[in-house]
Amino acid sequence: MTVSKKETATDQPSALPPGQHVGQDGHLYLGGCDAVGLAREFGTPLYVMDEEVLRSRCREYVQAVRRHYPARPGAIACYAGKAFLVMAMARLIDQEGLGLDVVSGGELQTALAAGFPPENITFHGSNKTPEEIRRGLEAGVGHFVVDNLEELALIEEMAPRRRSAPRPRILLRITPGVQAHTHDYMATGVEDSKFGFTLREGIALEAARRAAASRRVALAGFACHIGSQILEVEPARLAATRMMEFAAEVRDKTGFTASEIDLGGGMGVRYTAEDVPPTIDEYVSASADTIKAQAKRLGLPLPKLIFEMGRYLTADAGTTLYTVGGIKRIPGIRTYASVDGGMTDNPRLALYGAIYEAVLADRANRAATRVYAIAGRNCESGDMLIWRAKLPALKDGDTLAVLRTGAYNYAMASHYNRVPNPAVVFVRNGQADLVVRRETYADVIANDILPERMQAGERNEAVSGHSS
Numbered sequence: 001m002t003v004s005k006k007e008t009a010t011d012q013p014s015a016l017p018p019g020q021h022v023g024q025d026g027h028l029y030l031g032g033c034d035a036v037g038l039a040r041e042f043g044t045p046l047y048v049m050d051e052e053v054l055r056s057r058c059r060e061y062v063q064a065v066r067r068h069y070p071a072r073p074g075a076i077a078c079y080a081g082k083a084f085l086v087m088a089m090a091r092l093i094d095q096e097g098l099g100l101d102v103v104s105g106g107e108l109q110t111a112l113a114a115g116f117p118p119e120n121i122t123f124h125g126s127n128k129t130p131e132e133i134r135r136g137l138e139a140g141v142g143h144f145v146v147d148n149l150e151e152l153a154l155i156e157e158m159a160p161r162r163r164s165a166p167r168p169r170i171l172l173r174i175t176p177g178v179q180a181h182t183h184d185y186m187a188t189g190v191e192d193s194k195f196g197f198t199l200r201e202g203i204a205l206e207a208a209r210r211a212a213a214s215r216r217v218a219l220a221g222f223a224c225h226i227g228s229q230i231l232e233v234e235p236a237r238l239a240a241t242r243m244m245e246f247a248a249e250v251r252d253k254t255g256f257t258a259s260e261i262d263l264g265g266g267m268g269v270r271y272t273a274e275d276v277p278p279t280i281d282e283y284v285s286a287s288a289d290t291i292k293a294q295a296k297r298l299g300l301p302l303p304k305l306i307f308e309m310g311r312y313l314t315a316d317a318g319t320t321l322y323t324v325g326g327i328k329r330i331p332g333i334r335t336y337a338s339v340d341g342g343m344t345d346n347p348r349l350a351l352y353g354a355i356y357e358a359v360l361a362d363r364a365n366r367a368a369t370r371v372y373a374i375a376g377r378n379c380e381s382g383d384m385l386i387w388r389a390k391l392p393a394l395k396d397g398d399t400l401a402v403l404r405t406g407a408y409n410y411a412m413a414s415h416y417n418r419v420p421n422p423a424v425v426f427v428r429n430g431q432a433d434l435v436v437r438r439e440t441y442a443d444v445i446a447n448d449i450l451p452e453r454m455q456a457g458e459r460n461e462a463v464s465g466h467s468s
């Protein structure tokens, strides 16, 4: 997909995210910490996560889930770690009483190293390796979400053979054929998707028949996830209806009754004034009420309900701080302001045309009278953070705060151009704690190996042209 520059235009931020304010000194404050001071102390680019915002989102989510679904059979509020996972985050999620969904051996390792209870972990992923499955089994994760029949066979083969050992609990990932109005790359519940079993031609039904009959795994039910950054509740209702209709079909045709239904995550957030997301209460109640109504209509027992929100819990809590470098005016076209980060710490504009807003942290009290294109430092023309940021006049050395970067930024960071990954700090009540240290150049080359035969290799002086 080509992203036009027009599509990514943004306006002046309507309001600062929760936990942020402008101090008397005109600086932006995050969780009570001066953003300019944070940039000075920890360097830039810097991911700053507001711990209070993370915790209050977790609490609102857990309360919404409790409020809208009966205590029996109950509902589980999970956090989808793919949005942002480091050990401190895993610990926070456990302290707040949420479950965790992981999609890789690396996420599993992060959770276990932080002491996260394995029984509260759901292991997702569309092509888990045998090594990842072995690790999940050894750790004793609560559920595997099985994406395909090859994976089912692998889990069966690798499941412990002792009679006394509990069978691994699994959910089958279903694509319910729901079109959520989001970017194509964030839509995962449509028929044409790499994820899960399609309902077409009885494929999901056959998978359910096969899993229910397995003596090596315990099928608990079905999972779906229709997409991300969803700003309306109707797709969630439709997905819940399709999942219950599928559960009824499986019961009628195979005799297996699902005891758990996982509806995934997807709830959108307000990146700009144009985004109007539902409240978490509205989103959860739309799903939960649909499950209850459909259970009644179809004569199914109420399943245990699982949610897996990611973005909703972390997006607003995150801010990325950058230092402004070169400022380049192209007469009649636009003014580029380059920062010391870019697509290596936030690839979302390049990936989806995502829109962000920024605040000049040093002079956050000044009127936004200019429009800048905020460019990254990587060697790609598409390495942009914001195409149209309304800001006060910028100068070299300023600290720029890009807002609402808490979801799928740190998690999607790369080493393109061998750029070291930034540090992450948690801020709360004016205190800042480093939770991920900044990578060094030594880290960048830590895994490189120069084979012995190349170490003493001949040098072609004629070609290099650099010899003096």
Ligand SMILES: Cc1ncc(COP(=O)(O)O)c(C=O)c1O
Pocket (backbone or CB within 6 Å): 080, 082, 083, 101, 124, 188, 224, 225, 227, 228, 229, 264, 265, 266, 267, 308, 309, 310, 311, 312
């Ligand atoms: C299976 C599953 N669950 C939950 C999520 C979290 O989605 P979101 O961050 O939009 O809430 C995702 C995101 O891709 C997912 O694939």
